[in-house]
Amino acid sequence: MTVNEPAGFWIRLGALLLDALIIALPLSLIILIITGGRHSEENISEILSFLYNLLTPVFWNGYTVGKRICGIRIVKVNDGASPGLGTMLLRNVVAYLVYVFTFGIAVIVSVIMVAVREDKRSLHDFIAGTMVIRD
Template identity: 70%
Template structure:
């Protein structure tokens, strides 16, 4: 049985930055161009970014573009398989609600958990039963 090496804080942070630069910034620019800079442009870009972060790991075996570039992916803890829709909904929606309810304190706790825990799992990893591993 192959033991997966967990991805640490900096490589995960780098993947998030790459996703933001490659996906979120262009989506924002495109939504501004299509909506003429109306207030709806934030709704459009936020919706598209949410769908990207929710669906891409399902359709691309646990990868987003940033994660693929960094050589890391999301996997289920129990069997190492890519996440499904329910898993990604838990990871993104439920964890997002937790982060909002705690006014961001849980995000800081998650970052610390990734930095200090041996398995490098954050709160949203525990909620969804996932881990981020190196390929």
């Protein structure tokens, strides 16, 4: 594995915001138009966003649209390979459960970890054995 520079807090936040603007916002607007603003719109939007965040890195070598634009990607720590479905399930589902069961405290811990740790890994990175690197 080649040594890549870990992606820090601000670049990761930028990628997240780009994903929200480029994918989540238009998706929500399309669903709003299709459903006519019924309550099911939120559920459909959440499911599609979850699937986007779960599957896009699996099929696109660790990238989402926002990560690709920012030049960062998710890789496995042990071999630098792109994440598989199991890895992304750990990274998204298990981490989400940890964040919910700690009433958001783990989210704050994750932000601090990315900001101060040398390897810039957050809790969900540790759970899944991943890291976000600059390309």
